[in-house]
Amino acid sequence: MSNKILVTEDLTVNFDGFKALNQLNFSINVGELRVIIGPNGAGKTTFLDVITGKVKPTEGRITFKQHSNLRQLSEHQIAQLGIGRKFQTPRVYLNLTVRENLQLSCHRPKTVFSALLSPPSKAARQTVQGLLETIGLVLSADKPAQFLSHGEKQWLEIGMLVAQSPDLLLVDEPVAGLTDEETFQTGELLLSLAQSHSIIVIEHDMEFVRQIASHVTVLHQGSVLCEGSMESIQADPRVVEVYLGQTPEVA
Amino acid sequence: MSSTKSQQPQSFAIEVALVLAIAFFLAFILPLLLSDFRLKLVGRFLALAIAALGIDLIWGYTGLLSLGQGIFFALGGYGFAMHLKLQLPEGELPEFFTLYGVKTLPWFWQPFHSFPFTLISIWLIPMIVAGLLGYLVFRNRIRGVYFSILTQAMLVVFFNFFNGQQKLINGTNGLKTDTDTLFGVVMGSDTAQKFFYVLTVLVLVGAYGLCRWLTQGRFGRLLIAIRDDESRVRFSGYNPTSFKTLVFAVSGALAGIAGALYTVQSGIVSPQYMEIALSIEMVIWVAVGGRGTLVGAILGALVVNLARSLLSEKFPEVWLFFQGALFLLVVTVLPQGLIGWLRKALDRVLRMWGYGPHATTYPSLEEDLEQQHEQQNLGH
Numbered sequence A: 001m002s003n004k005i006l007v008t009e010d011l012t013v014n015f016d017g018f019k020a021l022n023q024l025n026f027s028i029n030v031g032e033l034r035v036i037i038g039p040n041g042a043g044k045t046t047f048l049d050v051i052t053g054k055v056k057p058t059e060g061r062i063t064f065k066q067h068s069n070l071r072q073l074s075e076h077q078i079a080q081l082g083i084g085r086k087f088q089t090p091r092v093y094l095n096l097t098v099r100e101n102l103q104l105s106c107h108r109p110k111t112v113f114s115a116l117l118s119p120p121s122k123a124a125r126q127t128v129q130g131l132l133e134t135i136g137l138v139l140s141a142d143k144p145a146q147f148l149s150h151g152e153k154q155w156l157e158i159g160m161l162v163a164q165s166p167d168l169l170l171v172d173e174p175v176a177g178l179t180d181e182e183t184f185q186t187g188e189l190l191l192s193l194a195q196s197h198s199i200i201v202i203e204h205d206m207e208f209v210r211q212i213a214s215h216v217t218v219l220h221q222g223s224v225l226c227e228g229s230m231e232s233i234q235a236d237p238r239v240v241e242v243y244l245g246q247t248p249e250v251a
Numbered sequence B: 001m002s003s004t005k006s007q008q009p010q011s012f013a014i015e016v017a018l019v020l021a022i023a024f025f026l027a028f029i030l031p032l033l034l035s036d037f038r039l040k041l042v043g044r045f046l047a048l049a050i051a052a053l054g055i056d057l058i059w060g061y062t063g064l065l066s067l068g069q070g071i072f073f074a075l076g077g078y079g080f081a082m083h084l085k086l087q088l089p090e091g092e093l094p095e096f097f098t099l100y101g102v103k104t105l106p107w108f109w110q111p112f113h114s115f116p117f118t119l120i121s122i123w124l125i126p127m128i129v130a131g132l133l134g135y136l137v138f139r140n141r142i143r144g145v146y147f148s149i150l151t152q153a154m155l156v157v158f159f160n161f162f163n164g165q166q167k168l169i170n171g172t173n174g175l176k177t178d179t180d181t182l183f184g185v186v187m188g189s190d191t192a193q194k195f196f197y198v199l200t201v202l203v204l205v206g207a208y209g210l211c212r213w214l215t216q217g218r219f220g221r222l223l224i225a226i227r228d229d230e231s232r233v234r235f236s237g238y239n240p241t242s243f244k245t246l247v248f249a250v251s252g253a254l255a256g257i258a259g260a261l262y263t264v265q266s267g268i269v270s271p272q273y274m275e276i277a278l279s280i281e282m283v284i285w286v287a288v289g290g291r292g293t294l295v296g297a298i299l300g301a302l303v304v305n306l307a308r309s310l311l312s313e314k315f316p317e318v319w320l321f322f323q324g325a326l327f328l329l330v331v332t333v334l335p336q337g338l339i340g341w342l343r344k345a346l347d348r349v350l351r352m353w354g355y356g357p358h359a360t361t362y363p364s365l366e367e368d369l370e371q372q373h374e375q376q377n378l379g380h
């Protein structure tokens, strides 16, 4: 049990009678890279919303590290515990430069007074510089983020996520709208991050899933349909059925 | 990297020199050029510019449109006026009390006997009121239009309270300060007025410095981040409530100081300072000058008010139409206000002379329509 970083038990989210999550039981080990797939509307984004405190579960509970119930905490407290999130559409601060975007995520403690009074530490500056290199945006470092391409924004947001140095990274559709080349690079980036973080990736792109996944969870109608290696998932007739007509390449 | 580093102290020094030069001009040269009457007007407008700085912090940088700055402005004004009203021989009450048959000084007047208390209260009381109001509102995640409506509703509540309390605060008549004395000097005298004019310039410089300090660095970037995508800020581990509360409190404090300086230079404070129109006008000044730039807020307050006083001397009826038109013009044609327009013009001139635009100039949003479109359609 102690090597689980996140466990959810009987998690249910009820939107006025519609169960976006239905008795969801899920867990992920420390250091694991897990991919969650599932048809549109399966509840994948809602799952991340519940973990990060954006949506409160109707029932069930979430255990993160030694914190047995995230329910009472608000978003920023959960983030401070060490859960970072990348959104489905890239959300970066468009009027700040790339470097400033990273600095904001990097800095801690995240109180008013430290934001006012303490200058960025040398370590933080080095982290930011290192991240700029990792995400390949050194040359754009002092450009406002609004001038980045879509792919660069996706990467910047992944960089912001890492700058937070969370223990668990939640990454929602990181390659949506990227070229094949960029998709591949993103996969490599996530694989290298997986060496030092636990990561949950949500993705539709099966080619990409094959590249990064060893372990896949399939969500369907708010519950786990099945779990296992990519090969066993693809061979599972239930998966083929829920995806029929949606993502033919699974079959 | 290394070049920007060596340029930073240099540009900072240039800015300080520029601010001091302008302050020197305003404080010591301008009084030689203008009549006393005009100088007093300028002094009042400079006081209003302090309030505009506060609005720029809360609206321009943090994206919260407060329509209730009049509350804090008036609180500052009342604080100072009450102290002046109490400059009387032992045992006497300000004369309006006798009209209503009040025999003892209301309790909340008592501390205003003290000059140090008054000096602190003119910014601290508005700051506390704004901080409390802000905390309650922001904690409940009230944003956008609802915040604006709420601040305006509070303004109406305060207005009605002050307007109705003859026995406490002289109601609708307000407090007149021109004939009161402070340290033996009559407030309406040229000496006192000159003093307050110079003081206003100095306070404005201080307020500018404070806002500059707040908006540069990480705190300022966080304000912009909160303005652009508040919920994203939460997921980065920051609690926007504390940041917004602090900024709103500071903007309240600035409005309070502005109100006090405005009061002594107009000779009166009254519930009219809490009329809805004035608080909306304050927002217009910032919009006209260019929100999100501190210089823009100051410039807007000065330009609009100077235009008003010049125009309404000649054609009193036209002013309101003119103000409306000005606002429409800014919203439709100059979304970044006068400052944005000046910046662009300057860039163009520099380019014509063969200098490239400065690397540090902000890229103008509207030149890239596609990006702008994308930005607007970015859902939450």
Ligand SMILES: Nc1ncnc2c1ncn2[C@@H]1O[C@H](COP(=O)(O)OP(=O)(O)OP(=O)(O)O)[C@@H](O)[C@H]1O
Pocket: A015, A018, A020, A038, A039, A040, A041, A042, A043, A044, A045, A046, A047, A088
């Ligand atoms: N706030 C809400 N109120 C009501 N229904 C909601 C709300 N948020 C999500 N839903 C519904 O919950 C279901 C799951 O949505 P969710 O966004 O989690 O799906 P998803 O698996 O991320 O899909 P996609 O692959 O398209 O991103 C959808 O049917 C959606 O309409």
Ligand SMILES: [Mg+2]
Pocket: A044, A045, A046, A088
């Ligand atoms: Mg989704």
